[in-house]
Amino acid sequence: MDCTTTNAPAERKFTAKDYDSKLRPIWCPGCGDYGVLQSLYRALASIGRPPHEIAFISGIGCSSRIPGYTTAYGFNSVHGRALPIAQGVKLANPDLLVLVAGGDGDGFSIGGGHVAHAIRRNCDLTYIVMDNQVYGLTKGQLSPTSPRGLKTITSPYGSFEEPINPLLYVLAYGAGFVAQGTPADMPGLTALIEEAIRYPGFAFVNIQSPCVTFGEDDQQLRAHKAKMQKLDTLGHDPSNLLAALDRARAYGTELHTGVFYRNPEPPPTYEALVKLRQAELAKSAKPRSQVLEAFVQR
Amino acid sequence: MANDLIIGMAGSGGDGVVSAGESLLAAVSSAGYHALMTKSFGSQIRGGESSCRVRVRTDRVQNPGGELDVAFALNWDDFFKFGAELPLAEHTVLLHEEEAGPPPATLAQRGPIPREIVSVPVTRLAKESAGTEKAKTTIVLGLLSGWFGIPAAGIEKGLAKKFGSKGEGLLEANQRALAAGIEFARTHPLRHAEPLSPPAAPKGTKLLCDGNDLCAAGALYAGCEFFSGYPITPSTEVMQALTRDLWKYGGTVLQAEDEIAGIGAALGASFAGRKSMTATSGPGLALKTEILGLATIAELPLVVLDVQRGGPSTGIPTKPEQSDLFQACFSAHGDVLRPVLAPTTVADTFRITIEAFNIAEHYQTPVLLLSDQEIAQRKETVDPIDTRAFTIETRRRPSGAELEPYLRFRLTPDGISPISHPGMKGGNYQGAGIEHNEKGEPTASGAWHAKMNAKRFDKLDPLKKRRDLFEVQGDPTAPIALISWGSSAGVAREAFELATNRGLAVKLLVPYLLYPIAEEVYAEFFASVEAGLVLELSHQGQLYRILRMHVDVPKGVVPFARSGANPFRPSEVLARLESLAKAKDTACAASGRKGA
Numbered sequence: 001m002d003c004t005t006t007n008a009p010a011e012r013k014f015t016a017k018d019y020d021s022k023l024r025p026i027w028c029p030g031c032g033d034y035g036v037l038q039s040l041y042r043a044l045a046s047i048g049r050p051p052h053e054i055a056f057i058s059g060i061g062c063s064s065r066i067p068g069y070t071t072a073y074g075f076n077s078v079h080g081r082a083l084p085i086a087q088g089v090k091l092a093n094p095d096l097l098v099l100v101a102g103g104d105g106d107g108f109s110i111g112g113g114h115v116a117h118a119i120r121r122n123c124d125l126t127y128i129v130m131d132n133q134v135y136g137l138t139k140g141q142l143s144p145t146s147p148r149g150l151k152t153i154t155s156p157y158g159s160f161e162e163p164i165n166p167l168l169y170v171l172a173y174g175a176g177f178v179a180q181g182t183p184a185d186m187p188g189l190t191a192l193i194e195e196a197i198r199y200p201g202f203a204f205v206n207i208q209s210p211c212v213t214f215g216e217d218d219q220q221l222r223a224h225k226a227k228m229q230k231l232d233t234l235g236h237d238p239s240n241l242l243a244a245l246d247r248a249r250a251y252g253t254e255l256h257t258g259v260f261y262r263n264p265e266p267p268p269t270y271e272a273l274v275k276l277r278q279a280e281l282a283k284s285a286k287p288r289s290q291v292l293e294a295f296v297q298r
Numbered sequence: 299m300a301n302d303l304i305i306g307m308a309g310s311g312g313d314g315v316v317s318a319g320e321s322l323l324a325a326v327s328s329a330g331y332h333a334l335m336t337k338s339f340g341s342q343i344r345g346g347e348s349s350c351r352v353r354v355r356t357d358r359v360q361n362p363g364g365e366l367d368v369a370f371a372l373n374w375d376d377f378f379k380f381g382a383e384l385p386l387a388e389h390t391v392l393l394h395e396e397e398a399g400p401p402p403a404t405l406a407q408r409g410p411i412p413r414e415i416v417s418v419p420v421t422r423l424a425k426e427s428a429g430t431e432k433a434k435t436t437i438v439l440g441l442l443s444g445w446f447g448i449p450a451a452g453i454e455k456g457l458a459k460k461f462g463s464k465g466e467g468l469l470e471a472n473q474r475a476l477a478a479g480i481e482f483a484r485t486h487p488l489r490h491a492e493p494l495s496p497p498a499a500p501k502g503t504k505l506l507c508d509g510n511d512l513c514a515a516g517a518l519y520a521g522c523e524f525f526s527g528y529p530i531t532p533s534t535e536v537m538q539a540l541t542r543d544l545w546k547y548g549g550t551v552l553q554a555e556d557e558i559a560g561i562g563a564a565l566g567a568s569f570a571g572r573k574s575m576t577a578t579s580g581p582g583l584a585l586k587t588e589i590l591g592l593a594t595i596a597e598l599p600l601v602v603l604d605v606q607r608g609g610p611s612t613g614i615p616t617k618p619e620q621s622d623l624f625q626a627c628f629s630a631h632g633d634v635l636r637p638v639l640a641p642t643t644v645a646d647t648f649r650i651t652i653e654a655f656n657i658a659e660h661y662q663t664p665v666l667l668l669s670d671q672e673i674a675q676r677k678e679t680v681d682p683i684d685t686r687a688f689t690i691e692t693r694r695r696p697s698g699a700e701l702e703p704y705l706r707f708r709l710t711p712d713g714i715s716p717i718s719h720p721g722m723k724g725g726n727y728q729g730a731g732i733e734h735n736e737k738g739e740p741t742a743s744g745a746w747h748a749k750m751n752a753k754r755f756d757k758l759d760p761l762k763k764r765r766d767l768f769e770v771q772g773d774p775t776a777p778i779a780l781i782s783w784g785s786s787a788g789v790a791r792e793a794f795e796l797a798t799n800r801g802l803a804v805k806l807l808v809p810y811l812l813y814p815i816a817e818e819v820y821a822e823f824f825a826s827v828e829a830g831l832v833l834e835l836s837h838q839g840q841l842y843r844i845l846r847m848h849v850d851v852p853k854g855v856v857p858f859a860r861s862g863a864n865p866f867r868p869s870e871v872l873a874r875l876e877s878l879a880k881a882k883d884t885a886c887a888a889s890g891r892k893g894a
């Protein structure tokens with residue numbers, strides 16, 4: 001293939017602008033996703049892979065429009081299925097840098113069943129969830145991360161359900177890289193996205209991305225700035241899984257940003273194992289034109 | 299001497315009935331006969347009752363046939379559980395295990411009483427000759443060899459293959475059991491046994507396989523590079539075969555977490571530029587429907603195999619039915635046209651699978667490949683296939699000039715836009731389920747929506763001209779028509795031959811392309827037709843109804859359709875054709891015109 005691997009030196013220097021498609025986003029003015037997009041441009045420039053070697057897969061929702069605002073190959077697919085499609089892309093061409101994005105509904109409600117399997121399969125993907133605790137595109141219904149008691153148009157008297165905790169969810173299934181950021185801290189978010197991309201395996205970044213139209217006041221950037229606590233200033237050791245699980249329990253009450261967990265000994269990726277098997281079995285390959293010979297009755 | 303012999307056996311799980319059927323099939327095929335075997339089980343995971351039927355012919359065998367010539371009951375309870383699969387006739391020779399006792403009185407309620415019913419001490423013979431009752435099925439093989447001329451050499455070869463590696467003692471014991479069976483047959487001649495004639499063609503190398511085998515082989519031959527799917531009866535063997543072999547060619551197989559992820563990953567691989575496939579059965583196809591729509595609007599090649607079984611819902615997972623045709627053609631949100639192809643035999647599953655890949659790649663569309671449990675899982679002799687006859691197509695890539703600028707959904711005269719893939723410099727685009735303009739940018743414009751819908755429909759028009767995707771036989775002016783598809787077409791072909799041999803003016807149409815409907819092909823075919831049958835294994839007759847949507851079907855053409863797990867028999871189709879011909883003649887005589 002005409003692709004280099006993720007960490008190979010770039011053929012030339014790229015800047016954030018090289019990843020900007022100049023298509024005007026449909027997002028509301030002030031939406032947190034603008035900040036996510038800018039951070040992503042910068043992280044990609046820092047990684048330095050040319051846009052045509054990047055495949056950016058998303059589901060459906062406000063945030064899932066994000067691939068179209070980049071110059072990468074994008075695929076704005078169907079609701080909840082970005083992860084299976086992205087794994088197909090990665091396995092079809094492991095040399096590609098594959099990004100996956102979506103919202104909290106896409107990832108943890110309609111597509112929630114795929115997350116566990118993407119994690120245990122461990123393809124080298126970076127999964128970015130823009131978590132705003134509400135369904136914005138459909139104009140303000142409950143989401144799987146909405147706090148208990150939240151009043152929305154589908155919960156006019158308050159919700160009865162506990163929210164999903166995305167951080168605990170992915171840690172429990174064994175994700176090798178788990179981080180949380182907010183566009184209230186753009187340099188921090190850029191660094192997290194870059195680190196997630198560089199992690200050799202399934203990497204998850206939960207981004208608290210405020211919905212300015214349907215979100216609560218305490219979920220807006222101003223509130224983030226006030227309550228945000230960087231994990232590295234709290235003495236958190238990201239190689240300690242139990243400490244990560246403990247910190248992750250505060251999801252929904254406190255806003256911890258940074259790397260919760262980074263597996264110090266990343267296991268082999270699925271595609272690496274695929275390559276080994278292909279190499280091992282290639283020796284026993286007969287030409288495709290002889291596939292029928294296995295059935296010849298002698 | 300017989301040139302067609304249908305043998306059915308049933309017993310309990312431990313009796314080895316299916317294994318005996320396989321030995322029989324291998325023996326006759328190595329002797330140069332054409333043969334096929336279907337098997338049927340109770341719903342138990344292990345054990346329970348099992349049955350098989352083997353049809354042996356001196357020339358081409360097209361379907362499992364009708365009533366049995368020879369029936370073997372190792373016990374009556376199990377035998378009677380397979381009433382539909384093992385029908386008896388007056389001419390049947392009914393053999394049974396002595397220990398099972400004479401046939402119960404209820405035999406008479408199950409149809410005609412066979413004219414010859416013979417009790418054989420199978421278990422005793424096994425114990426005496428081999429020292430174990432496990433050799434019962436070898437005794438049965440010996441009896442069939444002795445009475446019906448199944449070549450013993452082929453059976454011996456099979457025994458050597460099966461038991462050769464398990465120690466001398468075991469092989470010798472089975473050889474003694476075989477001899478004992480043959481000897482019993484010699485000393486106890488049947489009144490009505492008609493032994494097989496020698497095979498028509500000289501012994502040649504044949505393939506012995508089932509439809510799922512040849513679907514996987516066709517996928518490999520067509521250049522499939524990626525498969526992902528979720529296990530579901532009766533399609534799973536395709537995934538099993540590919541997961542054994544695809545890696546060897548640099549491909550990848552993914553057992554997905556569910557049906558949706560199965561098609562999702564396959565579509566992702568296609569987006570990334572690989573020839574890709576998924577496989578399922580009816581309930582799984584229902585789950586895949588949303589992503590099928592995505593494949594249509596994103597114009598991505600994808601082969602989706604549906605091995606049909608009895609439905610709806612879990613239905614009868616182990617029996618054939620042709621009731622997913624509506625789902626294959628119409629399960630869609632929005633205006634969708636997708637090609638639907640159906641093989642009709644084990645052998646043509648290879649060709650039609652390659653065709654599915656070629657059409658998917660050429661037209662940048664998902665293609666539904668509709669097999670069914672019978673051809674997918676029945677094992678049969680297949681004449682050698684000359685693979686050089688097939689061309690392999692790949693998707694049209696953009697040239698250098700077409701990349702400046704690159705319009706992924708460029709409106710071209712044939713509606714096919716050059717397609718790039720991630721990794722190709724200059725080909726960057728946004729694939730999407732959202733409606734788009736030529737560049738791939740999202741749009742809510744009605745004008746673009748209309749243009750793109752037209753593009754996605756019109757690009758498939760040339761398929762309707764593909765005469766090679768239709769089999770037409772018989773006198774073009776014949777007034778009686780027989781139309782069938784999928785596994786039922788094998789019965790239709792035999793009924794057509796029988797009818798033609800009896801001097802009936804019948805013609806046959808078997809479409810391999812089920813959708814889009816090739817209006818011209820049908821109009822031409824129906825031009826001379828006054829009456830006819832559309833033969834298909836579904837309660838409502840789905841092809842018949844689709845034809846009524848699209849073409850002027852002559853009034854006298856009626857469905858001959860019934861629920862799955864009730865296989866058609868050539869003789870009953872012949873009878874229906876004869877009565878159609880007779881009714882037509884009567885009507886013609888009554889109106890004073892000359893009948894055909």
